[in-house]
Amino acid sequence: xxxxxxxxxxxxxxxxxxxxxxxxxxxxxxxxxxxxxxxxxxxxxxxxxxxxxxxxxxxxxxxxxxxxxxxxxxxxxxxxxxxxxxxxxxxxxxxxxxxxxxxxxxxxxxxxxxxxxxxxxxxxxxxxxxxxxxxxxxxxxxxxxxxxxxxxxxxxxxxxxxxxxxxxxxxxxxxxxxxxxxxxxxxxxxxxxxxxxxxxxxxxxxxxxxxxxxxxxxxxxxxxxxxxxxxxxxxxxxxxxxxxxxxxxxxxxxxxxxxxxxxxxxxxxxxxxxxxxxxxxxxxxxxxxxxxxxxxxxxxxxxxxxxxxxxxxxxxxxxxxxxxxxxxxxxxxxxxxxxxxxxxxxxxxxxxxxxxxxxxxxxxxxxxxxxxxxxxxxxxxxxxxxxxxxxxxxxxxxxxxxxxxxxxxxxxxxxxxxxxxx
Amino acid sequence: xxxxxxxxxxxxxxxxxxxxxxxxxxxxxxxxxxxxxxxxxxxxxxxxxxxxxxxxxxxxxxxxxxxxxxxxxxxxxxxxxxxxxxxxxxxxxxxxxxxxxxxxxxxxxxxxxxxxxxxxxxxxxxxxxxxxxxxxxxxxxxxxxxxxxxxxxxxxxxxxxxxxxxxxxxxxxxxxxxxxxxxxxxxxxxxxxxxxxxxxxxxxxxxxxxxxxxxxxxxxxxxxxxxxxxxxxxxxxxxxxxxxxxxxxxxxxxxxxxxxxxxxxxxxxxxxxxxxxxxxxxxxxxxxxxxxxxxxxxxxxxxxxxxxxxxxxxxxxxxxxxxxxxxxxxxxxxxxxxxxxxxxxxxxxxxxxxxxxxxxxxxxxxxxxxxxxxxxxxxxxxxxxxxxxxxxxxxxxxxxxxxxxxxxxxxxxxxxxxxxxxxxxxxxxxxxxxxxxxxxxx
Numbered sequence: 042x043x044x045x046x047x048x049x050x051x052x053x054x055x056x057x058x059x060x061x062x063x064x065x066x067x068x069x070x071x072x073x074x075x076x077x078x079x080x081x082x083x084x085x086x087x088x089x090x091x092x093x094x095x096x097x098x099x100x101x102x103x104x105x106x107x108x109x110x111x112x113x114x115x116x117x118x119x120x121x122x123x124x125x126x127x128x129x130x131x132x133x134x135x136x137x138x139x140x141x142x143x144x145x146x147x148x149x150x151x152x153x154x155x156x157x158x159x160x161x162x163x164x165x166x167x168x169x170x171x172x173x174x175x176x177x178x179x180x181x182x183x184x185x186x187x188x189x190x191x192x193x194x195x196x197x198x199x200x201x202x203x204x205x206x207x208x209x210x211x212x213x214x215x216x217x218x219x220x221x222x223x224x225x226x227x228x229x230x231x232x233x234x235x236x237x238x239x240x241x242x243x244x245x246x247x248x249x250x251x252x253x254x255x256x257x258x259x260x261x262x263x264x265x266x267x268x269x270x271x272x273x274x275x276x277x278x279x280x281x282x283x284x285x286x287x288x289x290x291x292x293x294x295x296x297x298x299x300x301x302x303x304x305x306x307x308x309x310x311x312x313x314x315x316x317x318x319x320x321x322x323x324x325x326x327x328x329x330x331x332x333x334x335x336x337x338x339x340x341x342x343x344x345x346x347x348x349x350x351x352x353x354x355x356x357x358x359x360x361x362x363x364x365x366x367x368x369x370x371x372x373x374x375x376x377x378x379x380x381x382x383x384x385x386x387x388x389x390x391x392x393x394x395x396x397x398x399x400x401x402x403x404x405x406x407x408x409x410x411x412x413x414x415x416x417x418x419x420x421x422x423x424x425x426x427x428x429x430x431x432x433x434x435x436x437x438x439x440x441x442x443x444x445x446x447x448x449x450x451x452x453x454x455x456x457x458x459x460x461x462x463x
Numbered sequence: 464x465x466x467x468x469x470x471x472x473x474x475x476x477x478x479x480x481x482x483x484x485x486x487x488x489x490x491x492x493x494x495x496x497x498x499x500x501x502x503x504x505x506x507x508x509x510x511x512x513x514x515x516x517x518x519x520x521x522x523x524x525x526x527x528x529x530x531x532x533x534x535x536x537x538x539x540x541x542x543x544x545x546x547x548x549x550x551x552x553x554x555x556x557x558x559x560x561x562x563x564x565x566x567x568x569x570x571x572x573x574x575x576x577x578x579x580x581x582x583x584x585x586x587x588x589x590x591x592x593x594x595x596x597x598x599x600x601x602x603x604x605x606x607x608x609x610x611x612x613x614x615x616x617x618x619x620x621x622x623x624x625x626x627x628x629x630x631x632x633x634x635x636x637x638x639x640x641x642x643x644x645x646x647x648x649x650x651x652x653x654x655x656x657x658x659x660x661x662x663x664x665x666x667x668x669x670x671x672x673x674x675x676x677x678x679x680x681x682x683x684x685x686x687x688x689x690x691x692x693x694x695x696x697x698x699x700x701x702x703x704x705x706x707x708x709x710x711x712x713x714x715x716x717x718x719x720x721x722x723x724x725x726x727x728x729x730x731x732x733x734x735x736x737x738x739x740x741x742x743x744x745x746x747x748x749x750x751x752x753x754x755x756x757x758x759x760x761x762x763x764x765x766x767x768x769x770x771x772x773x774x775x776x777x778x779x780x781x782x783x784x785x786x787x788x789x790x791x792x793x794x795x796x797x798x799x800x801x802x803x804x805x806x807x808x809x810x811x812x813x814x815x816x817x818x819x820x821x822x823x824x825x826x827x828x829x830x831x832x833x834x835x836x837x838x839x840x841x842x843x844x845x846x847x848x849x850x851x852x853x854x855x856x857x858x859x860x861x862x863x864x865x866x867x868x869x870x871x872x873x874x875x876x877x878x879x880x881x882x883x884x885x886x887x888x889x890x891x892x893x894x895x896x897x898x899x900x901x902x903x904x905x
Binding site: 043046047048050127132138349350354363366368371372377395448451452455456457461462463 | 538541542543544545546547548549552612676677678679680773776795799802803810813814816819820822823824826827828830831832834835837838840841842845847850851852853854855856858859862
């Protein structure tokens with residue numbers, strides 16, 4: 042039965058996340074926007090609390106750690122909080138939807154602080170997706186960052202040049218030796234683990250690209266610098282050099298074989314099908330914050346929205362609010378759809394990218410228009426609107442830029458390969 | 464249009480341009496081969512204002528009298544987020560979609576030119592149950608529960624074939640739904656059995672009025688109370704199949720509040736005239752002119768409750784969103800094939816990002832519009848407030864559906880501008896979906 046309402050089962054989760062967003066994130070928003078690179082220590086206590094709730098199964102989906110294809114199969118027999126399925130139809134509302142709903146709330150609070158939540162990094166998603174039980178034992182529950190991008194390989198992640206060479210000179214302790222440069226590693230200096238993408242053989246293309254878990258204190262992992270950014274300043278972005286960085290052979294995630302064709306790489310890219318809706322969710326959270334605050338400021342000037350009368354008959358600002366809210370709603374529903382599809386194991390690559398593309402551009406557009414509608418209040422630092430406008434822009438870039446999403450979508454719709462539609 | 468303020472030279476110029484336009488127009492008519500007398504007649508007929516008094520199509524008489532009005536049960540609140548249609552919805556949508564592709568799409572171009580939907584298509588649609596979808600089972604309807612979602616899916620599927628014909632098919636459905644939802648026992652007994660019969664009447668909800676910035680909640684058409692009931696005066700605009708309609712539900716201001724009246728064709732003072740528009744021409748839109756039309760007290764629908772009127776407005780808007788969604792899907796599927804087939808500079812034009820990204824954006828905005836429409840409909844079914852959701856969906860239809868229509872033509876370039884391809888028709892049809900009020904009731 043078609044229903045696009047958020048199930049009541051998730052109300053508790055949403056309320057909890059909303060409280061964290063309001064009482065922990067919002068109150069520290071401006072502070073860490075100004076104090077770039079300073080560690081938001083207020084998050085430690087919160088992280089401990091979330092760990093506790095995760096352990097007791099009370100809160101699920103505060104971060105990316107919960108998503109992933111295998112996570113849904115409830116191999117340990119535990120259903121996440123709020124996850125439900127309808128036995129007569131098999132319809133599931135599971136971890137992907139729960140994670141998304143939590144993230145929207147948290148991003149409404151502050152997307153920079155959300156991104157630097159201890160033990161909630163994107164690396165967790167990669168580990169959760171492919172780790173063996175033994176690896177889960179070693180890496181589970183740790184703060185894991187993700188290192189994909191290189192100076193010469195951004196959206197074109199197949200072009201990465203960081204190499205991994207297997208060294209079996211000590212048969213008892215075979216190791217991979219990693220060499221290269223990684224940039225834009227979110228929380229790279231704060232995390233305990235970094236999942237590094239590297240190629241086993243540069244001549245063999247995508248199939249040779251593997252991910253490796255590197256401990257932050259590995260001496261071969263050299264911090265070059267922390268970026269100064271337009272927004273999300275609470276979240277550190279680190280650049281590293283890998284200099285003969287040795288990791289145990291057991292730190293390779295997934296199959297060690299060089300896959301023919303695109304198999305292996307496709308597997309790695311599938312992580313994005315689960316994480317793209319989450320980043321779309323962040324965009325939806327930020328955009329909602331902008332819309333809510335703008336609506337408050339406009340109502341102080343006597344402008345309110347009437348959902349009955351045609352927008353053309355209302356004040357321009359009210360009509361603009363309706364227009365923005367409509368696009369926001371479209372983005373939100375596309376994102377819920379993508380997460381719902383993941384929960385129900387329907388192939389969602391197309392829909393995940395549609396959600397990300399729409400939400401990314403809508404958030405930036407809404408944030409900038411809200412700044413304009415609110416005039417000097419919108420542009421000044423007295424309000425958070427200008428900060429949200431700076432924060433929002435990254436959401437149309439990372440986890441696949443707008444243009445990359447459109448490529449993914451168009452290739453699927455038109456049945457084109459990446460060599461045909463470049 | 465020349466105005467009084469213009470000087471003589473200006474007026475002469477305007478008149479000259481009119482003649483040139485007319486000449487160019489008739490040359491064009493010749494060139495594209497509109498030479499058959501019938502077609503030429505339609506061409507001139509639609510240009511000339513021909514007012515016709517409405518003729519009573521049939522006598523609406525109660526078959527069996529109801530003690531109390533019958534209503535379709537509304538659905539229960541749903542537990543989980545779900546985008547899977549029920550089996551019933553799935554089967555119905557499939558059947559309608561097959562019908563739309565096999566019958567409506569091939570007939571669309573001719574129906575657009577002729578400004579009329581062939582009667583046999585209307586008959587086939589009503590055989591599929593299109594007209595009676597909103598009628599309670601107790602009164603001969605086919606569906607046991609009220610489902611705006613089902614009607615949205617149906618309208619989408621019809622519009623996938625052709626928007627204009629879909630509107631022609633669905634206009635009567637709207638009136639049947641309106642009488643089912645808001646009619647009293649008397650109104651239901653009088654009218655509904657006809658809509659579930661073998662030859663359902665032509666009928667339409669007339670809300671729109673011919674003025675810029677029209678506010679459906681403040682119709683200029685006025686109803687005043689009289690000894691015999693009500694007297695209505697005003698003009699309704701772009702009413703589907705106005706000339707053929709046997710029954711109207713008309714919006715008018717009564718005691719400073721908008722209300723709905725059920726009025727039969729043939730009532731004294733009621734006339735129609737053709738009002739062909741940019742698109743939806745197969746729906747044979749026309750004006751309904753009410754010159755002191757006197758009706759019984761029983762003509763007032765829903766006791767004149769303004770919330771009933773508001774629902775009618777929202778259900779109309781929802782209908783146009785569904786039409787937009789189905790038509791946009793037709794555009795998407797058509798351009799996908801075209802840009803893959805069309806070769807320029809040695810390869811399919813779909814290999815260019817400028818082309819491919821346009822297609823991707825059509826898909827994104829269409830999907831957003833569709834989900835917003837379904838959400839609004841499912842809220843109707845669950846008894847939740849829906850005004851905001853309908854408004855958001857309508858806004859998406861107003862903005863994105865029109866630009867999808869435009870992109871459809873653009874992707875085909877000059878070919879898209881000719882009637883050799885349906886995209887120019889969709890361009891015209893999709894401009895309507897965010898601006899029309901009434902006509903449909905979901």
